Amino acid sequence: xxxxxxxxxxxxxxxxxxxxxxxxxxxxxxxxxxxxxxxxxxxxxxxxxxxxxxxxxxxxxxxxxxxxxxxxxxxxxxxxxxxxxxxxxxxxxxxxxxxxxxxxxxxxxxxxxxxxxxxxxxxxxxxxxxxxxxxxxxxxxxxxxxxxxxxxxxxxxxxxxxxxxxxxxxxxxxxxxxxxxxxxxxxxxxxxxxxxxxxxxxxxxxxxxxxxxxxxxxxxxxxxxxxxxxxxxxxxxxxxxxxxxxxxxxxxxxxxxxxxxxxxxxxxxxxxxxxxxxxxxxxxxxxxxxxxxxxxxxxxxxxxxxxxxxxxxxxxxxxxxxxxxxxxx
Amino acid sequence: xxxxxxxxxxxxxxxxxxxxxxxxxxxxxxxxxxxxxxxxxxxxxxxxxxxxxxxxxxxxxxxxxxxxxxxxxxxxxxxxxxxxxxxxxxxxxxxxxxxxxxxxxxxxxxxxxxxxxxxxxxxxxxxxxxxxxxxxxxxxxxxxxxxxxxxxxxxxxxxxxxxxxxxxxxxxxxxxxxxxxxxxxxxxxxxxxxxxxxxxxxxxxxxxxxxxxxxxxxxxxxxxxxxxxxxxxxxxxxxxxxxxxxxxxxxxxxxxxxxxxxxxxxxxxxxxxxxxxxxxxxxxxxxxxxxxxxxxxxxxxxxxxxxxxxxxxxxxxxxxxxxxxxxxxxxxxxxxxxxxxxxxxxxxxxxxxxxxxxxxxxxxxxxxxxxxxxxxxxxxxxxxxxxxxxxxxxxxxxxxxxxxxxxxxxxxxxxxxxxxxxxxxxxxxxxxxxxxxxxxxxxxxxxxxxxxxxxxxxxxxxxxxxxxxxxxxxxxxxxxxxxxxxxxxxxxxxxxxxxxxxxxxxxxxxxxxxxxxxxxxxxxxxxxxxxxxxxxxxxxxxxxxxxxxxxxxxxxxxxxxxxxxxxxxxxxxxxxxxxxxxxxxx
Numbered sequence: 001x002x003x004x005x006x007x008x009x010x011x012x013x014x015x016x017x018x019x020x021x022x023x024x025x026x027x028x029x030x031x032x033x034x035x036x037x038x039x040x041x042x043x044x045x046x047x048x049x050x051x052x053x054x055x056x057x058x059x060x061x062x063x064x065x066x067x068x069x070x071x072x073x074x075x076x077x078x079x080x081x082x083x084x085x086x087x088x089x090x091x092x093x094x095x096x097x098x099x100x101x102x103x104x105x106x107x108x109x110x111x112x113x114x115x116x117x118x119x120x121x122x123x124x125x126x127x128x129x130x131x132x133x134x135x136x137x138x139x140x141x142x143x144x145x146x147x148x149x150x151x152x153x154x155x156x157x158x159x160x161x162x163x164x165x166x167x168x169x170x171x172x173x174x175x176x177x178x179x180x181x182x183x184x185x186x187x188x189x190x191x192x193x194x195x196x197x198x199x200x201x202x203x204x205x206x207x208x209x210x211x212x213x214x215x216x217x218x219x220x221x222x223x224x225x226x227x228x229x230x231x232x233x234x235x236x237x238x239x240x241x242x243x244x245x246x247x248x249x250x251x252x253x254x255x256x257x258x259x260x261x262x263x264x265x266x267x268x269x270x271x272x273x274x275x276x277x278x279x280x281x282x283x284x285x286x287x288x289x290x291x292x293x294x295x296x297x298x299x300x301x302x303x304x305x306x307x308x309x310x311x312x313x314x315x316x317x318x319x320x321x322x323x324x325x326x327x328x329x
Numbered sequence: 330x331x332x333x334x335x336x337x338x339x340x341x342x343x344x345x346x347x348x349x350x351x352x353x354x355x356x357x358x359x360x361x362x363x364x365x366x367x368x369x370x371x372x373x374x375x376x377x378x379x380x381x382x383x384x385x386x387x388x389x390x391x392x393x394x395x396x397x398x399x400x401x402x403x404x405x406x407x408x409x410x411x412x413x414x415x416x417x418x419x420x421x422x423x424x425x426x427x428x429x430x431x432x433x434x435x436x437x438x439x440x441x442x443x444x445x446x447x448x449x450x451x452x453x454x455x456x457x458x459x460x461x462x463x464x465x466x467x468x469x470x471x472x473x474x475x476x477x478x479x480x481x482x483x484x485x486x487x488x489x490x491x492x493x494x495x496x497x498x499x500x501x502x503x504x505x506x507x508x509x510x511x512x513x514x515x516x517x518x519x520x521x522x523x524x525x526x527x528x529x530x531x532x533x534x535x536x537x538x539x540x541x542x543x544x545x546x547x548x549x550x551x552x553x554x555x556x557x558x559x560x561x562x563x564x565x566x567x568x569x570x571x572x573x574x575x576x577x578x579x580x581x582x583x584x585x586x587x588x589x590x591x592x593x594x595x596x597x598x599x600x601x602x603x604x605x606x607x608x609x610x611x612x613x614x615x616x617x618x619x620x621x622x623x624x625x626x627x628x629x630x631x632x633x634x635x636x637x638x639x640x641x642x643x644x645x646x647x648x649x650x651x652x653x654x655x656x657x658x659x660x661x662x663x664x665x666x667x668x669x670x671x672x673x674x675x676x677x678x679x680x681x682x683x684x685x686x687x688x689x690x691x692x693x694x695x696x697x698x699x700x701x702x703x704x705x706x707x708x709x710x711x712x713x714x715x716x717x718x719x720x721x722x723x724x725x726x727x728x729x730x731x732x733x734x735x736x737x738x739x740x741x742x743x744x745x746x747x748x749x750x751x752x753x754x755x756x757x758x759x760x761x762x763x764x765x766x767x768x769x770x771x772x773x774x775x776x777x778x779x780x781x782x783x784x785x786x787x788x789x790x791x792x793x794x795x796x797x798x799x800x801x802x803x804x805x806x807x808x809x810x811x812x813x814x815x816x817x818x819x820x821x822x823x824x825x826x827x828x829x830x831x832x833x834x835x836x837x838x839x840x841x842x843x844x845x846x847x848x849x850x851x852x853x854x855x856x857x858x859x860x861x862x863x864x865x866x867x868x869x870x871x872x873x874x875x876x877x878x879x880x881x882x883x884x885x886x887x888x889x890x891x892x893x894x895x896x897x898x899x900x901x902x903x904x905x906x907x908x909x910x911x912x913x914x915x
Contacts, residue, residue: 062854062910064441085869144685152683164670171594171684173881263870281437282415283856
């Protein structure tokens with residue numbers, strides 16, 4: 001452990017010298033490990049982001065040289081974003097939809113399932129295995145199986161049952177987004193069903209006993225008034241991370257389709273991924289850089305705001321709204 | 330002591346990790362085993378494979394023992410698109426001396442000064458001093474040179490494969506199943522005799538005996554109708570000539586329980602080449618080219634909505650509305666709009682709509698279809714490129730082990746041409762080349778090595794090398810050369826038919842949209858999309874799978890979507906951008 005240098009008085013000069021040498025050695029030791037990740041951070045994060053920032057204001061010419069472009073790429077992105085239709089608009093809208101579905105449908109379901117697992121409901125082991133499948137099996141394999149089932153197999157089955165016009169859910173432009181959204185809701189269970197029940201287990205059992213004495217007798221009451229407030233920090237973490245990744249998360253589109261997903265299934269993360277990985281002309285890179293910057297400008301402060309609000313309403317924090325109310329009471 | 334050792338180990342480990350990052354730069358140019366200077370060639374690992382290159386490298390080194398002692402040519406099969414190649418060139422990573430690519434969208438490499446000028450290679454006479462130089466062997470050299478030059482100067486790429494894409498069918502199966510149109514004495518007798526073909530009649534069908542000229546019948550074969558070229562004994566015999574005959578053929582196929590069409594549901598972009606061929610056939614080559622060069626030379630162009638207008642650079646965004654393009658989609662909709670339940674023309678193998686099935690799956694299902702199952706009905710025509718037979722050789726070998734008549738190169742496959750479409754301008758049939766790749770040489774400071782690289786590149790276009798490529802892969806490189814009878818004998822029947830089709834200038838128009846999209850600098854200097862030709866934009870989204878387009882949208886929506894692919898505002902921006910890059914300023 002690296003200790004802070006001791007405050008040395010005049011008659012302890014020799015001690016200072018000894019401590020300094022030791023500190024230097026410790027620093028060399030520590031930095032010998034840190035230098036590599038720091039180098040990577042400097043090159044692949046700091047440099048890349050600075051370059052991306054500069055690139056957003058530049059045009060790349062056919063000979064690879066760059067010239068100042070002002071706000072042109074930002075203007076283009078915003079025009080496309082607010083256009084009547086188009087890939088950027090659809091990608092942006094789908095990203096918002098994915099986040100809202102995650103927030104309003106996935107998260108409540110995850111919490112309920114986690115609570116039921118925590119309470120060791122009927123067949124809880126089987127449920128745990130089923131929802132953990134996407135994590136146990138390679139995601140690419142699982143996506144392939146899901147795609148095959150939701151695509152041609154389901155279509156063949158429905159046709160054999162007389163639904164002649166049943167569409168291929170993984171191919172039809174009208175259904176593919178909904179199908180991939182369903183998959184992302186389902187696959188999101190695997191990690192949350194580990195984290196939430198563990199958070200629930202960390203609640204002191206004495207609290208439940210105390211609540212029962214106070215007349216709290218239903219599972220819903222226990223869930224609403226004890227579990228939710230006490231695992232709020234965990235929930236808060238999920239909410240903040242989810243919000244931060246709203247415009248960068250591409251979901252399962254890459255394992256499903258590589259870079260050729262139907263346009264209606266696009267989200268912002270996938271749009272940027274495709275632009276970067278399948279784009280062959282560097283003249284189009286500045287547009288992607290500008291898009292990334294604009295999205296960061298929107299999402300980063302909102303993420304901080306979300307975190308601030310969640311911190312304020314965190315019932316477990318003494319300096320939050322509820323904490324202050326408790327103090328006043 | 331222990332502590333010091335631990336500290337030293339930590340520092341050493343850190344240094345090693347840091348050095349490993351730095352070592353990601355140019356790799357050693359010496360082969361570690363032989364100590365020879367390596368010439369690294371990145372070869373697109375597609376359907377042609379790279380086995381033929383091993384033969385060519387061995388042949389080249391045998392011809393040049395002086396190089397064999399010093400150099401080792403190493404072929405690396407990899408699927409690099411031009412974006413990744415650019416990254417390699419910028420970073421110097423990989424230290425490759427040649428790229429053999431399946432794509433053509435790399436013009437910006439030339440202007441970025443990454444590539445060697447190959448004008449000297451084009452002047453080489455690799456087949457002998459009395460034989461033509463490479464540029465004279467090159468098919469459509471002027472076109473190639475205009476695209477791969479730097480403001481008209483130099484030549485920075487050499488053409489690679491020229492692979493025909495279309496409907497492939499089993500000729501033997503079509504004969505056996507009676508799906509063809511057979512010749513009869515009343516309609517064909519006089520023409521057959523005029524062509525010097527003798528025959529006998531058996532159950533109303535004509536049986537081939539002999540011919541004064543070269544034909545593709547053997548004694549005892551049933552003679553088919555002449556096909557669109559009007560000649561008997563050629564690549565298109567027995568094929569439907571009119572849309573009515575085409576429809577009747579599909580009905581005949583469906584009546585036997587088979588499906589007329591099979592194509593990879595995953596690689597929907599293959600079908601773009603059907604649109605390409607239909608468009609070229611309907612409109613003719615000149616109008617087809619207007620779609621790409623935005624210059625109708627003062628002639629009005631007819632649009633799908635009935636209006637006409639002269640196309641210039643300024644209103645080039647209107648080309649999507651051209652009548653011929655819409656007609657292509659209209660034709661496809663008749664056969665691939667699976668919503669038309671009960672329409673006898675809709676005869677699709679399940680793979681067509683299965684997004685999980687790639688081209689290899691489609692090939693396998695097509696080949697296995699001779700023994701149909703509930704999930705894999707027999708299919709008559711596979712949408713694929715010239716490379717397909719070689720690419721599917723594993724399946725052929727498996728089948729050949731069970732039944733030698735189904736092994737690689739045993740059965741005769743042919744391309745099915747589209748019928749005459751009502752109102753088509755061209756007298757010819759059209760076929761579209763899917764892959765029109767290129768060979769490029771990055772700048773090399775080692776001038777001795779560069780010389781060898783260029784010589785090897787020139788050798789790749791020699792008659793000897795072209796024959797090896799053709800016999801081993803079944804595909805063509807766009808250079809003119811002749812085959813001896815012995816060499817022709819080595820080809821599979823499919824390749825022989827394909828060459829006959831490809832070489833029939835009188836009746837066949839070969840179009841290459843991958844190349845044509847580069848006719849105008851807008852594609853590489855104006856920021857216009859590349860590889861997105863012939864597509865409609867529906868609800869603001871470009872849809873790159875024609876079969877999907879027709880099965881999800883009405884023809885009216887498609888018509889509007891094609892016409893609105895580019896907006897006037899975006900188009901003006903492309904032109905402005907290209908002007909800043911030094912184009913369109915004269």
